[in-house]
Amino acid sequence: MNSIKYLSMNRHHILVLLLGLFLWSSCKEKNMLLYTDDNAPAPKPVSNVQFIRTPGGSKLYYKVPADNNLLYVKAVYDISQGVTRETKTSIHQDTLVLEGYADTLEHEVKVYTVGKNKKESDPVTLKIRPLTAPVHNLFKTIEMKETFGGASITFQNKDEAALAIVMIYDSTGQGDWAEADTYHSKAPKGAFSVRGFDTIPVKFATYVRDRWNNKSDTLALTLKPLFETKLDRTLMKEVSLPTDENIGHVFSGLSPRNINFMFNNVFGTGSTNDCFHTRPAAAKMPQWFTFDLGQQYNLSRFKFYHRGGSSGYYRGADPKRFEIYGSNSPNADGSWDSWTLLGTFTSFKPSGDAATPTKEDEEFAVTNGEDFDFPPGTPPMRYLRWKTTETWGNSQYIYIAELMFWGAKL
Template identity: 45%
Template sequence: MKKLIYLLTTCLLITMGYGCSKEEKIGLTVDPNAPAPTQVTDVKVKSQPGGAILTYKLPVDPNLSYIKAVYEIRPGIYREAKSSIFTDTLTLVGYGDVQEREVKIFSVGKNQKESEPLSMKFTPLTPAILSAFETLKMNPTFGGVSLNLENIVRGNLTIKVIVDSTGLNTWAPVNAFYTSAEKAYFAARGLKPVERKFGVYLEDRWNNRSDTLIKDLTPFMEELITKETFKEVKLPGDTYLFVESYSMPRIWDNKFQYNIFATPHTSSMPQWFTFDMGKKVVISRFKEWQYHENVYSGSSVKRFELWGSNNPDADGGWNNWELLGRFNSFKPSGSPQGVHTQDDVNYAINNGEDFEMPVGQVPAVRYLRFKTLETFSGGKQVVITELSFWGQVVQ
């Protein structure tokens, strides 16, 4: 009896396996003699910045596998776009100009036979690489050159800075920056205050390249201010109390991650702290690093003021203080709170937010007062990872 049951079970499994195998083969059968599918119909083209969106009606053909578009983005450089039989849309990308273009659309069968091409002509809208270049500005800044642009279509762009290293049109790379933000600001630093010819151009991910903006510029003189002489000053009204071991001196120790200054949640707002740089400095710019767990959120500083003095009021007052500048945190991506990109992380956490002082308008000061007006959470705790300053030491 057991042998009979075993035999029947074995036969049943073999039969099921054969049936499944046969069914799978039937489902994958391709007729090599089937003609190519007919062309798509009712094609509509909607131009986009640097591309286009094609919509169409699919042919009714059991042999149809997918739709393919072939197009030339630059002389000799072709791209393909494909879409399945479950959609009626093709997206074309990669154009770097606004010239009239041609795209050829093919219906492709399961046997890889292609229909005759259906040709359509259109003109892409202005691509990001051209619209952004029209807004591109390059100017001298402290220790280098600054770059500003508007990227209204939020294209993925590379900004490349070059310099004539010999004065004989021998161009060498200085730095490259990457952005997809609507507005972008970068500065190429570490350059000597010597007049030279600088250039800047844009590239996109399809290797399209803009013209080159060339200017004779002289970077402003500056140096990194050493922090060995920095020390905290405790004045009436200041918020110098801290949570656990996260005291004020941590913001000038050149250490990051969890090495932060964190004030208590019970502090008031606005709040400020004071420190002595140990020498008089004309500040040209400074960086503030956000806490890596609060990227444009939580207790990170959103709005603040920087004040300077050479003789702080002993009672903690403001009579002997001068406002050096009001500043707002800048988020490269422009995304809403709670959402951040790698551009945001690089700027606020890895590189530090960059704040520039007005040229020629900042006095030499020894004492600084950092006044927080608002954090991203709207709470009363302030957390700062590090502060660094550049400028010229006067005394």
């Protein structure tokens, strides 16, 4: 009984304490509201304003005035005719970042201090001249050429700005332009392709766009896509050789996630467990597996569909670096003597290696599948061996949702 009484008293004291804290907080809040003086003059302006030119903008540095009424500092500027931007920062900062310019002309910027009563200081006016905008820097590096079934683009993005590379094509040959694809990236370099075109000349064009709708010039080329056909996935099957890591992992009450799951045409965001998944218990790296294409082909390219879901793409056991070998008569002992290296590949993440995966990453890797080209002159092969050397999450096992291959049958 004593212990019950003691507990009840403690609860009573806690309730009193919480009520007191609530009342104190309410009073403090009221005092803060009362502190705003509508009759107070506008704060003094910033002083000693300097700037550093940046691609598509500038960084402003200044001294904040000592004023108890000061709430924030803002810059007002036009990035183009009729388009005004406003950038704000707190009184605890001494920097304002201006961005969104598409040219390198001289632009006027006005910097204000703003009081808690919303009164603004007189502006400090300065002239800035941005460096070349990221849309133009990236555009200068674009290389576009024909590839199997379409056209490919490579680029460098030295500013690591979030940009969209838009690919369009003349859909009728009469100047009726249609979008082929839009590729989003802030990575320092990248490549992508548009596919599904016949082997007749097509006029392709590309330009770069940023989030302020600034656009680069347009590069237009007439290209003739190379012939290819999609390989018949129903002919593809596992080849089990000594040293291969090909036994499927069992989890969540499902059947073993073996190699055949890579060739069942099931992939995407809603199929997170429909994948080839090697066993964590048999973890090792590098590891490899072998499969039969069903017949001999001149290979042009392949798509690697990453596993979807929160534990899938660009994390965990998702392959990051891998090699593909080919053979027409593999040694039965699983040795490497009968295998030829066809290519060394690195998976690409549009948002950059360090960033948390984005929706654009998911669309690129899980929904659309990541494209890889075999090098020109790749010899005809029937059997392939995939060797993973590194995963995105440094796991010692792997998972792959789907593999698709293109080429020409001999």
